[in-house]
Amino acid sequence: MKFGMKFEGEDFEVQxxxxxxxxxxxxxxxxxxxVVLSTVVSSKKNVAGIDFLPLTVEFREKSYAVGEIPGGFFKREGKPNEREILSSRLIDRSVRPLFAPGYVEDTQVISYALSADKEHEPDIAAINATAIALLISDIPFFIPVAAVKVGMKDGKFIINPKQEEEKQELELVVAGTETGIVMVEGRANFIPEEKFIDAIYFAHKHIRKLIDFQKKIVQIFGKPKREYKPITYSEEVIEKIANKIDVKDIVLEPSKYQRRLKEQTTLDELKKELDYFVPPSDRFSDEERFSILSQSFFELQRRFIRKMILEKKKRIDGRGPDDIREIEIKLGVLPRVHGSAIFRRGETQALVSATLGTPRDVQLVEYFGVEGEKKRFMLHYNFPPFSSGEVKPIKGPSRREIGHGYLAEKALAPLIPPEDKFPYTIRIVSDILSSNGSTSMASVCGGSLALFDAGVPVPFHVAGVAMGVIKEGEEYEVITDILGDEDHIGDMDFKLAGSREGISAVQMDLKTFGLSFEIIKDAVMRAKKAREKILDIMYNEISSPKHLSVYAPRFSKLKIDTDKIAALIGPGGRNIKQIVDITKADIEIEQDGTVKIFAQDEQGLNRAIELINYYTSDIEEGKTYKAKVKRILPNGALVQLLPSNQYAFMHISQVDTRRISRVVDSIKPNEEIEVKVIKIEEDGRILVSRREAIIEAQGAQKNAATKKGKRF
Structure with missing residues (x-):
């Protein structure tokens, strides 16, 4: 059955x-x-031994949706590309917080983009389709949620922008319920904080229209919700644990690693008395009983931390709400790397490197409906298991690594100079060495420092910070530069990156729905103050970009006459291939005569320029050139000067130093010889002499031999 509405003048229809x-x-x-198809299936039994919702989201773009056949040998869709993974994360983060508490049954969302018109983006449609699929199912998902994208042009906000120019200044995905915001993800060209807040307000007004539409659908098609066995903490168990142990000793341990050891040791001791804390029953298995015990233990810690922050304005590491952890910066830590920095904030540490490449190093983007797009700036984020003290196999990049890398990339992308000003391809890699909260924002700070260290002419620094909120009733506290534990126990994880001018990237996830826009605004403005403090520290370390690293490729740009392009390329590309072979340089020749040269070092660059000038220089009187005999004439020969390929005439009297009656007695067609230009006539006709070139060469040899004899 079809059900539709008009949304901003566009057809919005569900089946x-x-x-x-x-x-x-x-x-x-x-x-x-x-057209997007979203489906959801959830198993009918709990997953034993876990205390979280085992939700997986798979978003896929079908090639036929844009009238294309997949490339490659197999000609079919394969593993998800980066854009599909990022879209899957958007869906996941929009719906995950809204499942009923304690629901731990295996749940899978699959969303297919079946048709795409290149104006209405399938990721936004997929979030809305997934929400409807969950609401009408029997899965315990009760709260409607919808999503829109906000763009901006000429200072005016646009809902679900269709044109690229409408996304240049702002591109923000916002998901929310009827009463508040659930998720925000986006990038901006350093817009002011006030404008960003206005964009969220603007988005939420339109989200509520979609929510009303969803409510009507649920009234007609909604199924009764299934009964389920919640696996969550128990007030009775919390009270028993509180009577046995004092969590203060665990919570106030300053080292995250030692805190984890204490938690595990305590939990192991509590498990020995599992029957006391959670008595055996037919309702719960042993794994489920232990899960209830562990969740109750962590809930006791959560309440202690939240109460301490709200009542004493003190956090587990002793900081106040607005305090930033100690920051340490080291530059140029890797001697052969083009740019490098270690950025440490508390126990979070990132090693960030910047590598400069040539235009041939650009990433070719061939996504759904996008072909031939070139990406000249990329940031890759790596989170090895040792950074959190764990043992795990190292495989390809995880979804989390891709998502965090993309967030940091968005934050730094507006800094990158345009190609005509700085034609290098730039790759930043952030390797997390130690993790205790906000590693993505550490990657932003380290990435900015690495760009400065590499000598990339960026205009200013960009920094990032993660904010949190603790709220109980009407009382709340915004906390700055959150730890990993504060993210876990808090009501919001809000990452903002930007410069002193404004915001360049944002990612926000809310875990409670009682946060007002005033609280969000408070968090945004406090993030601005924190970011400015971090920027001050970064500027004190390095205030302007260094000179380009000696190990970075060297670049130069020349301009030649368009009629010299053929001479530079040579027959069958011989000349340009020779230059590349000799210098190992990358050379691009454009139709307007612009020649771009990338060489591995200064010596190779200078040699490439010398050879290009050689092949494209004008013919001068008195100079000697190589030439190829093209045609024998009764009174001389027609030769082609190398490398310019210009034709010249050589009279029979200038062919040899001896008198000859026939030209062929001295030279043959296609023979390469050396000639001297003896005259360039007014009409451009060039006269050359082999005879003069031979005499000049013999004279040079004689002089060299004379000098050699004098030395002895």
């Missing part, structure tokens, strides 16, 4: 109970000519 009939919930959503 229910017509496809994927075996799924617990399925929605086919059409927005313009973009």
């Amino acid at each position: 229910i109970n017509e496809v994927a009939i075996h799924a617990d919930g399925a929605t086919l959503l059409r927005y313009g000519d973009t």
